[in-house]
Amino acid sequence: MLLRMSTMLLKTLREDPAEAEVPSHRLLLRAGYIRRAAPGGYTYLPLGKLVLDNVARVVREEMAAAGAQEVSFPALLPRDPYETSGRWTDYGDEIFTLKDRRDTEYLLAPTHEEMFALLVQDLTSSYRDFPMILFQVQTKYRDEARPRAGLLRGREFLMKDAYSFDLTDEGLADAYGVMRVAYQKIFARLGLEHTIVSAMAGAMGGSASEEFLALADVGEDTFVGCAKCDYAANTEAVVTPAPPAPEGTPGPLTVHDTPDTPTIASLVALANERALDGRTDWTAADTLKNVVVTVHHPGGEPELLAIGVPGDREIDLKRLDAALAPATAELFDDFASRPDLVKGYIGPQGSKIRYLADPRVVAGTAWLTGANQPGKHATSVVAGRDFTPDGTIEAAEVRAGDPCPRCSEGELTIRRGIEIGHIFQLGRRYTDAFKLDVLGPDGKPVRPTMGSYGVGVSRAVAAVAEQHHDERGLVWPAEIAPADVHVVAAGKDGQVAAALRLAGELVAAGLRVLVDDRPGVSAGVKFTDAELIGIPHTVVVGRRLGDGYGELRDRRTGGRDEVLMSDMVAALTTV
Numbered sequence: 001m002l003l004r005m006s007t008m009l010l011k012t013l014r015e016d017p018a019e020a021e022v023p024s025h026r027l028l029l030r031a032g033y034i035r036r037a038a039p040g041g042y043t044y045l046p047l048g049k050l051v052l053d054n055v056a057r058v059v060r061e062e063m064a065a066a067g068a069q070e071v072s073f074p075a076l077l078p079r080d081p082y083e084t085s086g087r088w089t090d091y092g093d094e095i096f097t098l099k100d101r102r103d104t105e106y107l108l109a110p111t112h113e114e115m116f117a118l119l120v121q122d123l124t125s126s127y128r129d130f131p132m133i134l135f136q137v138q139t140k141y142r143d144e145a146r147p148r149a150g151l152l153r154g155r156e157f158l159m160k161d162a163y164s165f166d167l168t169d170e171g172l173a174d175a176y177g178v179m180r181v182a183y184q185k186i187f188a189r190l191g192l193e194h195t196i197v198s199a200m201a202g203a204m205g206g207s208a209s210e211e212f213l214a215l216a217d218v219g220e221d222t223f224v225g226c227a228k229c230d231y232a233a234n235t236e237a238v239v240t241p242a243p244p245a246p247e248g249t250p251g252p253l254t255v256h257d258t259p260d261t262p263t264i265a266s267l268v269a270l271a272n273e274r275a276l277d278g279r280t281d282w283t284a285a286d287t288l289k290n291v292v293v294t295v296h297h298p299g300g301e302p303e304l305l306a307i308g309v310p311g312d313r314e315i316d317l318k319r320l321d322a323a324l325a326p327a328t329a330e331l332f333d334d335f336a337s338r339p340d341l342v343k344g345y346i347g348p349q350g351s352k353i354r355y356l357a358d359p360r361v362v363a364g365t366a367w368l369t370g371a372n373q374p375g376k377h378a379t380s381v382v383a384g385r386d387f388t389p390d391g392t393i394e395a396a397e398v399r400a401g402d403p404c405p406r407c408s409e410g411e412l413t414i415r416r417g418i419e420i421g422h423i424f425q426l427g428r429r430y431t432d433a434f435k436l437d438v439l440g441p442d443g444k445p446v447r448p449t450m451g452s453y454g455v456g457v458s459r460a461v462a463a464v465a466e467q468h469h470d471e472r473g474l475v476w477p478a479e480i481a482p483a484d485v486h487v488v489a490a491g492k493d494g495q496v497a498a499a500l501r502l503a504g505e506l507v508a509a510g511l512r513v514l515v516d517d518r519p520g521v522s523a524g525v526k527f528t529d530a531e532l533i534g535i536p537h538t539v540v541v542g543r544r545l546g547d548g549y550g551e552l553r554d555r556r557t558g559g560r561d562e563v564l565m566s567d568m569v570a571a572l573t574t575v
């Protein structure tokens with residue numbers, strides 16, 4: 001492969017584009033890999049397409065090595081199968097729907113569980129056809145509320161989605177293990193430093209599930225790790241250990257006048273000032289904060305829900321959404337319409353709306369909380385005595401230093417990451433929906449169980465850029481770089497001819513070469529562009545050509561070596 005910059009569709013930008021905030025987005029735009037074409041939709045320029053295809057190739061190779069077979073579905077699909085599975089509504093606002101000229105409803109698929117289950121139903125009849133893993137690399141559509149950061153969160157993006165079909169739960173666990181190993185190989189080849197964390201299943205349904213998170217400060221996911229054991233989980237999936245029930249008998253519920261204390265801080269200050277219940281050691285952790293949210297159930301009526309968390313913790317809206325999925329929630333603000341909900345003074349006792357409490361609110365715990373009257377709070381409001389929550393909910397923020405839910409000895413640390421892959425043991429949700437049965441060895445029908453495994457192919461391009469760049473530009477790992485060598489003709493015509501000659505030899509030796517043969521572009525601009533574009537090796541054909549030398553530069557280390565032009569192919573094929 002030989003690419004000539006003199007004729008290539010490429011324009012690098014000197015300035016940071018205003019639309020880009022995160023490094024990967026900024027650099028992919030500046031170095032001429034992508035252009036924005038639509039809200040959440042990007043055009044891949046020649047360099048970008050090469051990188052995208054390289055990522056897809058790595059994914060395909062590892063899927064094939066793991067025994068998965070590639071197929072390809074349309075993205076434009078009829079409503080029916082998604083109606084049958086319930087996802088037409090469960091997926092909520094994120095699904096793109098449309099109608100054809102006959103008013104028949106379609107969707108642009110966010111993932112393809114339904115279609116793969118139907119394909120297997122169509123083409124298999126006996127246990128002998130199993131196990132089986134199928135996959136595709138295909139464009140997905142999601143009406144993301146906030147498309148952002150270029151390729152990191154698009155509304156149209158490339159995904160590899162694989163689906164396993166097994167007849168037993170053990171078979172599913174094996175397939176899941178095989179895909180997990182394949183993913184580790186894929187991300188190692190892409191040069192993505194990542195952590196595998198326990199995850200929530202989300203709108204896909206199912207049970208066991210893990211995410212592969214590429215470490216990056218700009219990642220939208222936060223995850224915890226334990227300093228003492230190997231626990232790692234998306235903060236959405238952290239399960240708070242319930243503390244033991246407290247000993248002793250709390251006093252009776254007492255209502256106090258607490259004017260002008262709509263916030264936890266003002267309440268704690270007043271409680272200490274007035275020595276409520278004879279105490280002056282009140283802290284936010286002694287208070288129970290009750291937050292009202294509106295829950296939007298897919299296809300249903302909105303519901304008001306109160307959530308009680310210890311007052312020293314905020315509600316984490318991502319954890320709340322994950323806990324309520326497929327429903328979503330937003331903070332309720334229209335207190336004028338609900339005089340029974342006294343803003344700032346809400347208590348769980350006698351709640352008129354559904355009330356879910358943090359797992360720390362165990363029976364016997366006593367709280368300082370709202371008295372459901374303006375300007376009044378109550379002390380010794382005891383869970384199990386004065387109020388009984390309708391259940392627990394994981395909605396409180398997780399903090400660094402919280403005890404590890406697994407070993408309870410270590411403290412949790414928190415980091416950020418980009419979700420690059422997600423693997424699920426789905427179980428029979430979809431095969432049940434389609435009544436997919438095959439004939440078992442004993443002549444009785446068996447219902448296959450499914451796994452689903454996604455890699456964000458286009459997102460991975462950005463994740464790699466996020467992890468592999470410096471202040472001068474991109475630094476691609478060799479496996480997915482758009483070329484192996486960037487030959488820069490850094491002077492007059494003779495050097496262009498020599499550069500093209502060398503490029504030809506490198507191509508003949510099996511290397512992928514980008515040659516900067518642009519006329520009328522200064523050597524300085526060419527060097528800057530080479531660093532911005534980020535191909536692993538650069539050969540400068542310039543000043544020392546007269547002595548028979550070129551300069552070999554290593555993009556990652558910055559190392560520079562004078563190498564005889566006649567030795568250049570050997571130098572680059574042995575690195």
Ligand code: ATP
Pocket residue numbers: 111142144151152153154155157158159202419420421422454455456457458459
């Ligand atoms: P997120 O939480 O980031 O929205 P998700 O949980 O919705 O991701 P999955 O449904 O598991 O993602 O999709 C499989 C993979 O597809 C993800 O791991 C991610 O790498 C990729 N992906 C999901 N949504 C997007 C998007 N909007 N743009 C680019 N890639 C995406």
Ligand code: MG
Pocket residue numbers: none
């Ligand atoms: Mg999503």
